[in-house]
Amino acid sequence: MSSHSKSLGEFDLIERFFKTGANSLRTTADSAIALGIGDDCALIRPPADEEIAITSDMLVEGRHFFAGADPELLGRKALAVNLSDLAAMGAKPLGFTLAIALPMVDKIWLEAFSKGLFAASYDYSCPLIGGDTTAGPLTISITAFGSSPTGKAIRRSGAKAGDDIWVSGTVGDARLALAALRHELNLPNADLQNIAHRMHQPTPRIELGIQLRGIASAALDVSDGLLGDLRHILKQSQVDAEIQLNQLPKSITLQKQGIGIQNQFAASGGDDYELCFTAPSTQREKIHTISKILNLPLTLIGKILPKKDVEVRIHLLDASGIELSNSEAAPFLNSFDHFAS
Known part of the structure; x- marks a missing residue:
């Protein structure tokens, strides 16, 4: 995840709840991800003769989900709705980024959220490759990347x-x-x-x-x-x-x-x-x-x-x-x- 102007607490948050899970999946995912979390940008190596599909969705507490929603289910859904967009275009998932605003650092909430997030990540072989965290009203924004053979995306x-x-x-x-x-x-x-x-x-x-x-x-x-x-x-x-x-x-x-x-x-x-x-x-x-x-x-x-x-x-x-x-x-x-x- 991007590292400029970060506090140590945020680094710890990323390391504990997101980086470990992301890296464990990358050992089983295909070679489309050349570089994941840890640098200024992730690097995606497009499969030969394929186009990259990109989609973003934002979930805002009180607008897209109830306040106090189960964080494990929320983590899973946050990724699933993006993968659904890839599905609509006939794209195979490659990886995703996560930007999340948190009103406070709640370890119990984050453990459950990351569990649900990575459950979906594992199920669809779609590793976390970067993102950002900040303080603010609970907002979850995911950008997912996929690929399909050139000219075969369903529009x-x-x-x-x-x-x-x-x-x-x-x-x-x-x-x-x-x-x-x-x-x-x-x-x-x-x-x-x-x-x-x-x-x-x-x-x-x-x-x-x-x-x-x-x-x-x-x-x-x-x-x-x-x-x-x-x-x-x-x-x-x-x-x-x-x-x-x-x-x-x-x-x-x-x-x-x-x-x-x-x-x-x-x-x-x-x-x-x-x-x-x-x-x-x-x-x-x-x-x-x-x-x-x-x-x-x-x-x-x-x-x-x-x-x-x-x-x-x-x-x-x-x-x-x-x-x-x-x-x-x-x-x-x-x-x-x-x-x-």
Whole structure:
């Protein structure tokens, strides 16, 4: 980690909670990291004929996670949400940096946080290679690096009219867990336990992203709400979409709720970290094969349409195939706004 203008206490913090774990992983990671923690910069040696993918995410206490959140789960999630971005582009993780602001040096909190952070780091062979620490409101910022074969990264701009629209796993559980924790609805404790991991321990779909190279025409990860995030693909690709609302994949726990809550949470809940992707209909058999190989449901939820108006549009169809009016569709098209009150 950067060493200028540092106090001895900060050096000790880095050495005790971050450097040891980072170095232990580097002995098993591949040779993409030429130099890790200990210098002014880390050095990444790109694999031959591959491009580097870079992504950053920030988690702020009280905005992205509850005050007093379990630090071990928080450490794991902080890295997982960045790895999810790499997955969306079909990139293999190489390493990450961590910048963290701490209101105080709490050794118990740091031990738990670093445990969760390095658990995810080990699981996805993504070593910590640098970063920074400072005093301040609890804020966690991670930058992750990955690579994919040159020209094979899955972008948001490749969707074409006629393409299928798919989503991995199920959507809406993280929002349901949040609603229960906020006391917006009553959820039996057993049901909350069944879905809490979707909010606290998301699974980045790294292997899926890699398998989709050359198959998906566009992709992104679902972080702020499925349909709101899908709109990013539509804008980048300059196309419209048709979505069958009743086809959105939902867990058994979410299906216990009223149909209105089911559809709203699945469509716009956010924090799912599943992959939404488009692909030509000729790729359906390959996608079903990938689903079997990974033991991961991949659900066809709609199709890409030619863009008709100045603004891109998502046409939502009900179970009878009838398009919802603008007012009926509005609740399903919202997404999380990081600057909204």
